[in-house]
Amino acid sequence: MPLITISQDYGSHGYYVAQRVAQELQLELHDDETLRQAAVKMGVEKENLDALKEQVPGFFDRLMGYKPDVYLNVLQSVVYTMASKNNGVIVGHGSQLLLKDFGCALHIRIITPADKRIRYFIEEKGLDEEVATKLVQEKDQEFKNFFRYAFNMDINDPLLYDLVLNTDKIGIETLISHIIQLAQSNDISECSIDALAIMKCRALEMKIREKLIQSDVTTKGIKIKVTEPGNILIHGVVYDEVEQQRIRVVLDTIAELDDARVNIAVAPKDG
CATH class of the missing domain: 3.40.50.300 (P-loop containing nucleotide triphosphate hydrolases)
Structure with a gap:
């Protein structure tokens, strides 16, 4: 259905x-x-x-x-x-x-x-x-x-x-x-396993973004890729070590995460 x-x-x-x-x-x-x-x-x-x-x-x-x-x-x-x-x-x-x-x-x-x-x-x-x-x-x-x-x-x-x-x-x-x-017609099919997995991945990505923004992390320079339900790759650049640490704290609070690969650099200071 x-x-x-x-x-x-x-x-x-x-x-x-x-x-x-x-x-x-x-x-x-x-x-x-x-x-x-x-x-x-x-x-x-x-x-x-x-x-x-x-x-x-x-x-x-x-x-x-x-x-x-x-x-x-x-x-x-x-x-x-x-x-x-x-x-x-x-x-x-x-x-x-x-x-x-x-x-x-x-x-x-x-x-x-x-x-x-x-x-x-x-x-x-x-x-x-x-x-x-x-x-x-x-x-x-x-x-x-x-x-x-x-x-x-x-x-x-x-x-x-x-x-x-x-x-x-x-x-x-x-x-x-x-x-x-x-x-009920044959024109409309049931969702495949792959389609359901994509939905779960999108749900997890949006949840992570919401939690990061709530924790005052600037997400403009951050990329989040949910490779499969429960597994993510997050990389990019933040302004300071405080934001860098906040990202790890946020990820630790998300129960749906099984594995998180984090590669977040801190932007160099001017001068």
Whole structure:
């Protein structure tokens, strides 16, 4: 059974679709809460869990020293870790882009015209028209801004998806049936052992980068190569012996590491 990523327009019932698809195919659903739980198990600091909110860090986050690279590394590490479990339904969080190069991942986008979504919030949620309109517009812009910030891409780019479904033209039950049928078809294969290994390697690399940045290590001059799950080669140049030592301390805290070859030089002082 393949990996399935599902992203949606806000208010297009994409989360319900993801729940049903996961239930029908007996797959694990990776949503906001399960991703946060996974991040905690991976050792992500609680103050960095906001990386999973799919929001651009605000002015005060940056003012108070929030590090954008940490934000993105946490996000990628968690998504790759979940994907490396071999199957499941991942809701949002850039998974459609992070996993786009894996043939075993099926990427679904669920859309609904804005006026239909506004009407849903008015009739089903009891919001007045002004509030409903503002909610839909703000959420659409929020997700668009996040995707641009995180990946420098348009979340509505159809090339990111294998299937784009419009709930204005297709009923929810029919839509769910189409996704299940495609997921079970011969066109979508299971993830190979090599593909799962690559996901694990990417997850480990992002975790290491996040920990280094959190420890005030300048990573610009550092290359990290995960040769296989658990084994890394890290080399490059840092500014002083303190940073050099911090790298070794960080690596010692990462439980997934079996072997780390470190070749870090200290840049010579001017004069």
